[in-house]
Amino acid sequence: MPKNKDGNAGPGHNSQLTDDEKRALTLHHKRLYEAADALVEKAKSDRTAVADLAKSDLGKGALADIKDMILANNSKKMKAVLERAQRLARWAGLAVGSAPQLFEPIAVNHFEDGKTAGMEGQSCEPPKNIAVDASQNWIAGWHEGQTVLMSAFKKKRPVEAPEGEPTAEAA
Numbered sequence: 001m002p003k004n005k006d007g008n009a010g011p012g013h014n015s016q017l018t019d020d021e022k023r024a025l026t027l028h029h030k031r032l033y034e035a036a037d038a039l040v041e042k043a044k045s046d047r048t049a050v051a052d053l054a055k056s057d058l059g060k061g062a063l064a065d066i067k068d069m070i071l072a073n074n075s076k077k078m079k080a081v082l083e084r085a086q087r088l089a090r091w092a093g094l095a096v097g098s099a100p101q102l103f104e105p106i107a108v109n110h111f112e113d114g115k116t117a118g119m120e121g122q123s124c125e126p127p128k129n130i131a132v133d134a135s136q137n138w139i140a141g142w143h144e145g146q147t148v149l150m151s152a153f154k155k156k157r158p159v160e161a162p163e164g165e166p167t168a169e170a171a
Contacts, residue, residue, distance in 0.1 A: 057156045114138035118145020 017025070054062040072078045089096045110130060118124070118141065126138035 057152075108134075110134040110138040111141035111144075114141025114143075115145040115148075116141075118142040118147075119149050120145075121149065 051063050054066060071081060086096050124139060124142045126135040
């Protein structure tokens with residue numbers, strides 16, 4: 001137990017607190033914990049609603065696809081997952097080709113990057129570190145992505161988009 005120069009328990013040690021002080025701090029932290037717990041439960045409920053909507057729009061494998069796309073945003077993790085899958089397939093006797101260039105740097109397709117951003121519903125802000133012509137290409141891709149997204153919304157929710165989701169008029 002850490003002690004100060006007087007030989008008493010040091011800062012942060014609860015033996016310096018009276019029973020009422022411990023009670024007060026416990027009640028204080030209980031309230032904070034309950035509030036945080038309520039946020040967690042709300043977030044879980046919101047995530048479940050998003051997953052259910054994705055499943056209704058895209059079918060049974062939608063959630064797995066979404067999780068894999070999130071994973072794909074981290075190239076180290078995705079590389080490890082793919083290497084593991086290839087290794088297991090090889091061990092299972094499946095014919096697996098090799099593509100050593102799979103994770104080598106490739107030319108950036110600014111149109112596709114913009115299209116993905118448009119499909120994700122991001123704002124139309126191309127990366128700051130690209131040339132003007134690449135930026136225009138990114139913006140053209142963004143508009144294409146927005147068009148595809150709006151088309152999907154019209155097909156899946158033709159009546160009215162839920163609050164917080166873009167509408168066809170906003171595009």
